[in-house]
Amino acid sequence: MESTVPCKVADELEELLREASQVFSDYVRSSRDPQAPVIPRIEKLNLTIPEEDGMGAAGIWDDIQTICGAATNTWSERFLYKLYASPTPIGVVGEALVGLLNNNAHVFQASPIGALIEDKVGRQLAELAKFPADTAAGLTFPGGSYSNMHALMVARNRRFSGLKRGGFAGAMAGGEWRRPMIFTSAHAHYSIEKAAVAAGIGLDNVVSVPTDAAGRMDSHALRVLVEQAIANGGAPFFVNATAGTTVLGAFDPIDEIAVVCADHGLWLHVDGSWGGPLALFSSDEELGRYRVDRADSFTVNPHKLMGVPLQCSFLLMRDGLAPMREALGLGASYLFHGGSPDVLDDVGDATMGCGRRPDAIKLWLAWRYHGTQYYRRRLAAARRLALDFADMVSARPPTALGCWRLVARPQSTCVCFWFVPGQPHSAPLPSWGHATRLLCARLNSLGHVLVDYAAVDLPAGPLPTFFRLPLNSPHVTKETLASVLAAIEQTAQALTEEDPRCFVADSS
Amino acid sequence: MESTVPCKVADELEELLREASQVFSDYVRSSRDPQAPVIPRIEKLNLTIPEEDGMGAAGIWDDIQTICGAATNTWSERFLYKLYASPTPIGVVGEALVGLLNNNAHVFQASPIGALIEDKVGRQLAELAKFPADTAAGLTFPGGSYSNMHALMVARNRRFSGLKRGGFAGAMAGGEWRRPMIFTSAHAHYSIEKAAVAAGIGLDNVVSVPTDAAGRMDSHALRVLVEQAIANGGAPFFVNATAGTTVLGAFDPIDEIAVVCADHGLWLHVDGSWGGPLALFSSDEELGRYRVDRADSFTVNPHKLMGVPLQCSFLLMRDGLAPMREALGLGASYLFHGGSPDVLDDVGDATMGCGRRPDAIKLWLAWRYHGTQYYRRRLAAARRLALDFADMVSARPPTALGCWRLVARPQSTCVCFWFVPGQPHSAPLPSWGHATRLLCARLNSLGHVLVDYAAVDLPAGPLPTFFRLPLNSPHVTKETLASVLAAIEQTAQALTEEDPRCFVADSS
Structure with missing residues (x-):
C-alpha cells in the first residue's frame, strides 16, 4: 500500500490522526481517573x-476539547446509567476505519468487504443463536429500534399479502x-x-401482556389474550419476546411463547437488543x-454489552434474507442493477433504507482482536458481578x-x-419511590456518578420507583459499586440535613 | 484533561491510534495514486x-490491510459511481471522535454536547434554507431514506389523527x-x-407524477392528478419534491408545487438528500x-456532497420538532424522565428510534474546520466542472x-x-443503451474507473440507458474526466476487436 507520490490530503490526515492519538488517549486517561466527572458541567x-x-488544524483541537x-x-x-458504556479501544479504531473507507453497504460493488463481512458476522451470530446454518442470515440496522421495526414490517407484509401494494386501504377494501x-x-x-405506530397498526392494537412476578412475559396470559383477540375479530400476527428487558433484565420464557406462536401461526420476534449477547455467549x-432459535427473527446490539461503538445492531432472520426482500424490496433499477448471481449483490434492497454504514466491520474487527473467549469472559464477569452486587445490597447494614x-x-x-x-x-411505600427520584437527581447533579431509575408493574401491583444499574462496562468493579452505595448514603445524609422531612412523600 | 494515573486502556488506544495514523494515511496515499484501482480484486x-x-494488536493490522x-x-x-465520495480528513477524525465518546443522542443527559450541537447545526441548516428562525429545527436520522420516512409518517399521523392510536383499522372503522x-x-x-410500504400506504397509492422534458416534476400534471385522486375518493396528503434527482440531478419546481400543496392542504416534503447542499450553499x-423554505420538511445529507462520512442526514422541519413529537412520541417513562424545561431533553422521543449516534458532531467539527466558504467554493467548483464536462462531451470528436x-x-x-x-x-436507438451497459460492465471490471449507468422516462418516451457520473469529490478534475472518456473509447475499441458486432442490440 506504499506510494511515493506526494499527497496533501494523506499528509493532512496523518497529521490529524497522529495528534488525535494523543488527544483521544489523554481523554480516556482523564476519563478513567477516579476523580473524573461522569456528567460535565456545561x-x-x-x-x-x-x-x-x-480554523483548520490549528484551531480544531480546542473544539475537540x-x-x-x-x-x-x-x-x-461510574457511568451506570444506560444499557451501553465505553467502547473497547479497537472499537474506536474500527469506527475510524469505517469513516476512512466511507464504503456503502447497499450494493456489493460499493463495498465488497462490507457485504462479505456483514454476511460472515451475521451467519456467525446466527450460528451462536443455533439458527439453521443453511438458511439463517443477518443484516445490520441503525439500532435496535430499527431492527425491531423491520422485523415487524416483514411479519406484517408476509401475513397481509396485499399490503405492500395496496396498503391498508387496499387490503381492507377486499371484503372480510x-x-x-x-x-x-x-x-x-x-x-x-413505536414500530406499531410506524407500521400503521396503532398503539391500541399493541396488546400488553402481563408478566409473572419476575417480570417475564406470562405465556398463559399471552395465550388467553391471543385467543380473546381472535374471538373478538382481531388478527394477531406478531409476538415480541424480550431477551433482557430494559428495566429488570428479565428473559421472557421463549419456549412457552413459541408454543403459543406455533399454535396460532404468529411470527415470533425476540428483542435481544440488550440481553442478546448473554444468550449467545x-x-x-x-x-x-x-433458545433464541425458537424465534423467526432476533435483534441483538453488539453496541451494548459487547463494547462496539454505537451503532451496531443485527437483525437475524431464521429463514434468511428472502422474506425481507419479498416484504420490502423494490429493486430500483437505477441502483440495484441485479444480474449478479450473488445474494450479496443488493442487500440494501432488503431494508427500508438505501445507503448503509457497513457497521458489521466494527464487530468483525473487534471480534478478531478479542476472540470469542473475551466476550464469554466479559459477559460471565458482568453476570457474576451483578449477583455479587445484589448480595452486597442485601447484606448492607x-x-x-x-x-x-433489593x-x-x-x-x-x-x-x-x-x-x-x-x-x-x-x-410507607410512596416514600420509597420519592426517595429514589430525589436521591438520583441529587447524585447525578453532583456529576461524579450517573445512575438511572425506573418503575414497573408486577402482578402484585406497581413497584415504587427504584434504582436500576445495568452492568455493561468491563471497568466496573465491586469497589465501584460499593462506592456508589456509599455515595447514595451520603446523599441521603446531605438531603436530610437540608430538610429532615425530605423523604416524606405526600400521599398524592 | 491530563492525568497521571496509569491507565492501560488509554495506552492501548494510544498505541492503536498512533499506528492507525500511519496505516490510514498510507491507505489514502496509495488510494490517491494515479494507478490505484477503484474496485479491488477480491x-x-x-x-x-x-x-x-x-490476535490483539500484533495481528490486527493484517486484518485492517x-x-x-x-x-x-x-x-x-475515478470513483464516479454513486452520490458520495471520500470524506475530508477532518471527517475521519470526527467519526473516530464520535466512536471514542460513544455518547447517545436520545436524552440530554446521555450526551449534552450531542444535543447542543445537533440543535445548533439543525438551526444553522434551517437558516440557510431560509426557514423561519423562530420555529425551524432539525434532527439527524441514519440516512436520507429514514429522514424521508419520518417526514412521511409525521405528515400521515398529522392528517389522519386517529392513526397513532387506532392504526389504519381504527381510523378506517370510523365511518367515512x-x-x-x-x-x-x-x-x-x-x-x-419504501416509506409508503413501511407506513402501510402501499405502492398503489404512490402516484407517480410525470416530469417535463428536463426531468423536473410537471406541476400541472401534479395538480390534475391530485384533483383526480380527490374526485375518485382518495385522500391526498403528501407531496415529495426532489432537490437533485438521483439520475439527472434535476430540481423539481418547488414554487409551483407549493401552490398546489397550499390549494389542497398537502404536506410538502423536499428530498434534498443529494442536491440539498447545492440549494443551501x-x-x-x-x-x-x-426556495427550500416553501417546504414543510426538507431532507439534506451532508454525507453526500459535503464530504462528511456516511451517515449524516438531517431532516429539517419548518415548524420545529413539536409535530414530530406529537406524531411519533410516546414518552416512555423509564427512558424519558421529562421534567426538564429544555426542549432538548429527549429528542429521541421525536424519532422512531431510541439510541442515536450524535452524527451532527461530525458536520459541526468539519464545518468549524473548513468554514462556510469552503462548502460554497467546493460546490461551485463541482457545478462548474459539471458544465465544463458537459461541454467536453459535446465537443469531443x-x-x-x-x-x-449529452x-x-x-x-x-x-x-x-x-x-x-x-x-x-x-x-439505432436500442444499441445506445446496449452499448452503455456493455461498456460500463467492462470498464468497471477493469477496476481502474468506477462509473454507473441509469435510464429514465421523459415525456417524449424512455431514454436508452446512459452513463451517469455524479461529481461529488473535490479530487475530480477535467483531466480525470477526459481520461474517463478516453477509457470508454479504448474499451469500445477492445470490445469491438473481440466482437465487431458487439454493440448491435437485438431488437428485444
Missing part, C-alpha cells in the same frame, strides 16, 4: 459556525378484514410500540439455555436514615434496588 | 472468527374513510416508495434561488466506432451522456 459553549474561513469536555463520560466505571394485532410484554422496550446455567432492599435477584446484569428511607420495614 | 479472504483468543484491500476506493478521483395517497415525481428516489444563479452525445445540459453536478456506437446519427 459552561456557555461557543458553537458558532464560521461564515468565512474555518470542547466536545470532550461537554460529553457524558462513558469511560468512567380483521384488525392486525401484535403482542408484547408490559416490560418490553417501547420500540415495539453465556455458559451461565440459566442464560446459556435460552441499615444506616440511621434508611435501609437497602427489587429481585438479578436475572442478567441489571441490578435494581431501593434505599428505603426511615426505619427498616416501617417506611 | 481474493479468497479469510474472515474466520477466532473461537478462543483474538485485508479490509482496506477489499474496499471500494472512494478516495480515487378515504384512501391515503401520496405524490412523487417519476424520477424521485425510491425511498419514498450555492451562489449559482439557478440553484441559489431554490467522434471516433471510428461512435460518437458522444443527455441534457446538467442541472446540477450529475452529467449524463452516451457513447453512441456506429456512425453519428445513424445508430
